[in-house]
Amino acid sequence: MNPSETLSDKEVGLGWHPKRVLLVLLIFSIVMMFAAFTSGYIVRRDEGNWREFDLPFSLLINSIIIGLSSASLQWAYASARKDEIGRVKTGMIITLGLGLAFLVGQYFSFGDLVAGNTYFGGADANPSGSFVYVIMGVHAFHLVTGLVFLAVVLKRVLSYQVHSRALLSIGNATLYWHFLGGLWLYLYLFLLLNH
Numbered sequence: 001m002n003p004s005e006t007l008s009d010k011e012v013g014l015g016w017h018p019k020r021v022l023l024v025l026l027i028f029s030i031v032m033m034f035a036a037f038t039s040g041y042i043v044r045r046d047e048g049n050w051r052e053f054d055l056p057f058s059l060l061i062n063s064i065i066i067g068l069s070s071a072s073l074q075w076a077y078a079s080a081r082k083d084e085i086g087r088v089k090t091g092m093i094i095t096l097g098l099g100l101a102f103l104v105g106q107y108f109s110f111g112d113l114v115a116g117n118t119y120f121g122g123a124d125a126n127p128s129g130s131f132v133y134v135i136m137g138v139h140a141f142h143l144v145t146g147l148v149f150l151a152v153v154l155k156r157v158l159s160y161q162v163h164s165r166a167l168l169s170i171g172n173a174t175l176y177w178h179f180l181g182g183l184w185l186y187l188y189l190f191l192l193l194n195h
Contacts, residue, residue, distance in 0.1 A: 023172050027179050030142060034183060037138070038190055041131045045194065051126035055188075055195055056112030062105040063188050069098035070181040073150075077174045083164045085157065092154045095177065099147045106140050128195070135187055139180075146180050149173050 016024075044050070076091025110133070113119075118129040153173045156162050162170050 017168055019168060019172060020175075023176060027176070030179075030183070033138070034135070034187065037131070037135050038187075041135075041190075041194065044127050044131070049127065051118075051128045052195060053113075053116055053118050053128065055132075055191055056109050056116070058105055058109045058112050059188055059191075062102050062109065063185060065098050065102045065105060066181045066184050069095045069102065070178050072098060073174050073177050077167075077170055080157075080162050080167055080170050081164055085160065085163065088157050088162060088170070089154070092150060092157055096147060096150050096154065099143060099150065099177075103140060103143060103147075106136055109136065132191060132195075135191070139184055139187060142183075143180055146173075146177050149176060 072091050072094040076088045076095065079085075079087035079091060113129065113132065118126075118132065120130050120133040150173055153162065153169050156169055
């Protein structure tokens with residue numbers, strides 16, 4: 001076991017563990033990237049040649065799925081704080097399953113967009129559709145990184161390296177996953193209100 005993993009946030013000189021600081025910096029960089037995407041979306045929409053279309057219903061279902069995955073991971077984290085390792089395992093597995101279901105749902109949402117004549121590129125493409133594909137695709141990429149992070153933490157849970165005195169890895173995974181869920185809900189509402 002890595003000794004630095006057992007340090008609580010308050011035991012480190014700056015108040016946060018260096019891994020938490022790196023995670024927060026990563027989150028800020030992702031926020032800036034999506035702020036650029038959504039700002040570009042608004043600016044380009046106001047220039048004209050913008051096709052309005054309805055978002056697929058599957059995106060609402062995906063939003064519910066990612067919200068449930070956040071709840072299951074929060075349950076796993078709370079269980080780790082109480083040394084209820086069985087519940088931690090269950091919560092982590094449920095979260096991974098829901099995360100994969102979200103990705104599969106996004107794939108089907110791409111198909112729903114194509115069925116509605118909304119394309120990414122080519123002669124039939126409109127910038128509005130291209131923005132939606134980029135926003136969804138880049139978020140999906142970050143969600144894949146979150147799933148890898150969760151899988152690493154689950155491996156640590158299965159090795160009994162996550163418990164009430166070693167919460168850094170599951171705490172960081174929970175923070176990142178909640179961020180990705182909140183980011184998706186923001187993006188979905190943004191696209192819903194600005195499509």
